[in-house]
Amino acid sequence: MSVTFWAQYAWLPHVNGQVVERDVLIGTVDGGRIAEVTPDSGPCPPGAVRLEGLLVPGQANAHSHAFHRALRGTVQVGSGTFWTWRDTMYRVASALDPDSYLALATAVYAEMALAGITAVGEFHYLHHAPGGARYDDPNAMGEALIEAAARAGIRITLLDTCYLASGFGTEPTKPQLRFSDGDADAWAARADGLKPREHARIGAAVHSVRAVPADQLDTVAHWSSMRRAPLHVHLSEQTAENDACLNAHGVTPTRLLADHGVLGPRTSAVHATHLTDEDVRLLADSATTICMCPTTERDLADGIGPARRLASAGCPVTLGSDSHAVIDPFEEARALELNERLHTRTRGHWTANALLRAGTEDGHASLGWPESGRIEVGALADFTVLALDSVRTAGPPARLGAETAVFAASAADVRHVVVGGRQIVRDGVHQLVTDVPAALRDSIAALSS
Numbered sequence: 001m002s003v004t005f006w007a008q009y010a011w012l013p014h015v016n017g018q019v020v021e022r023d024v025l026i027g028t029v030d031g032g033r034i035a036e037v038t039p040d041s042g043p044c045p046p047g048a049v050r051l052e053g054l055l056v057p058g059q060a061n062a063h064s065h066a067f068h069r070a071l072r073g074t075v076q077v078g079s080g081t082f083w084t085w086r087d088t089m090y091r092v093a094s095a096l097d098p099d100s101y102l103a104l105a106t107a108v109y110a111e112m113a114l115a116g117i118t119a120v121g122e123f124h125y126l127h128h129a130p131g132g133a134r135y136d137d138p139n140a141m142g143e144a145l146i147e148a149a150a151r152a153g154i155r156i157t158l159l160d161t162c163y164l165a166s167g168f169g170t171e172p173t174k175p176q177l178r179f180s181d182g183d184a185d186a187w188a189a190r191a192d193g194l195k196p197r198e199h200a201r202i203g204a205a206v207h208s209v210r211a212v213p214a215d216q217l218d219t220v221a222h223w224s225s226m227r228r229a230p231l232h233v234h235l236s237e238q239t240a241e242n243d244a245c246l247n248a249h250g251v252t253p254t255r256l257l258a259d260h261g262v263l264g265p266r267t268s269a270v271h272a273t274h275l276t277d278e279d280v281r282l283l284a285d286s287a288t289t290i291c292m293c294p295t296t297e298r299d300l301a302d303g304i305g306p307a308r309r310l311a312s313a314g315c316p317v318t319l320g321s322d323s324h325a326v327i328d329p330f331e332e333a334r335a336l337e338l339n340e341r342l343h344t345r346t347r348g349h350w351t352a353n354a355l356l357r358a359g360t361e362d363g364h365a366s367l368g369w370p371e372s373g374r375i376e377v378g379a380l381a382d383f384t385v386l387a388l389d390s391v392r393t394a395g396p397p398a399r400l401g402a403e404t405a406v407f408a409a410s411a412a413d414v415r416h417v418v419v420g421g422r423q424i425v426r427d428g429v430h431q432l433v434t435d436v437p438a439a440l441r442d443s444i445a446a447l448s449s
């Protein structure tokens with residue numbers, strides 16, 4: 001089915017960079033690809049779907065753990081550390097089974113859709129039943145996530161995560177038993193059972209150098225290499241990880257990953273907060289993507305990673321909501337710049353266009369969807385429309401739409417969302433999940449009942 005959309009304004013690629021154009025006709029064809037982009041087309045023609053506001057490419061949430069959404073609020077009581085936060089997270093994880101995870105993840109992905117997110121990279125390590133027993137389908141949990149994305153109408157890259165150890169030379173702890181396949185060969189054999197679909201692609205992840213012994217890293221890297229699949233890894237989020245890695249191997253986590261073939265242009269290093277000069281060089285020389293998760297990193301008191309330095313050295317940068325302390329891709333984007341401002345006491349490290357690109361084109365590429373994230377002929381018809389007449393966005397001229405989107409808008413300003421030419425959010429209402437707050441409330445309450 002071909003559908004034509006008319007956007008009041010759209011942020012479009014241009015020979016001189018991105019520009020905001022008005023009265024943009026976007027035609028789509030079977031398969032949900034963009035067949036026509038015509039700016040200055042005049043008023044909305046009969047039969048076209050009218051989209052008031054600023055149309056931007058769909059947002060790619062490059063790093064998600066869907067079940068962390070159940071922690072919102074509860075982990076803000078008192079103080080604690082990253083490690084006490086993790087203990088609470090493990091308690092929630094222990095309550096999930098394929099049915100309850102399907103319900104929770106459907107609600108979380110619907111929240112993402114309402115925030116303008118059209119593709120999620122799910123860093124998935126909750127593979128087995130509590131204690132480590134296998135489900136009848138050993139991929140039942142991963143399949144629940146793929147189905148949840150379908151129900152919420154968004155794309156997913158399931159980053160099936162290898163997680164084998166609780167630390168360097170230590171076996172998994174009790175809550176971690178359900179994360180482990182035993183060794184990387186068994187992980188690969190199970191991951192082989194996952195198949196891509198129209199809305200879903202399969203990638204790999206190394207949980208971290210803490211959780212995957214060095215002699216197992218090559219197997220995961222090889223698996224992703226053979227499939228040309230994305231490979232993601234948590235990297236140096238905490239200085240304790242760096243210290244333990246140096247103690248065990250005499251090298252930094254980045255160096256260890258480089259020595260075992262984990263870095264490269266299909267790889268995303270998530271966080272990359274505490275790096276040495278050599279780490280930065282290794283990541284840049286290998287064209288590894290850096291996924292920053294600013295709202296989670298500030299929530300967990302991780303520190304401010306060297307995103308600007310890495311980008312200047314040549315690393316693409318993407319954005320993720322990770323623990324879902326909030327789900328707001330515009331907040332993630334502006335936090336990248338605003339963190340740098342606080343850190344350096346100077347302004348102007350990232351343009352609004354560069355920040356939007358991180359959340360769209362580069363984010364999709366890092367998840368193995370290089371044909372999404374741009375409004376151009378041949379690309380997937382994935383886009384998000386932001387209100388320019390809300391209390392947050394009214395006032396600036398439309399030509400400053402990118403600046404308004406990044407520095408003033410919030411998820412609450414997302415008015416329409418289209419994935420593959422299909423409208424899944426209309427006037428701020430999800431078209432597939434009828435009551436998203438109730439779905440979140442009920443699926444989270446079910447975990448403590």
Ligand SMILES: [Zn+2]
Binds near residue numbers: 065270
């Ligand atoms: Zn994470």
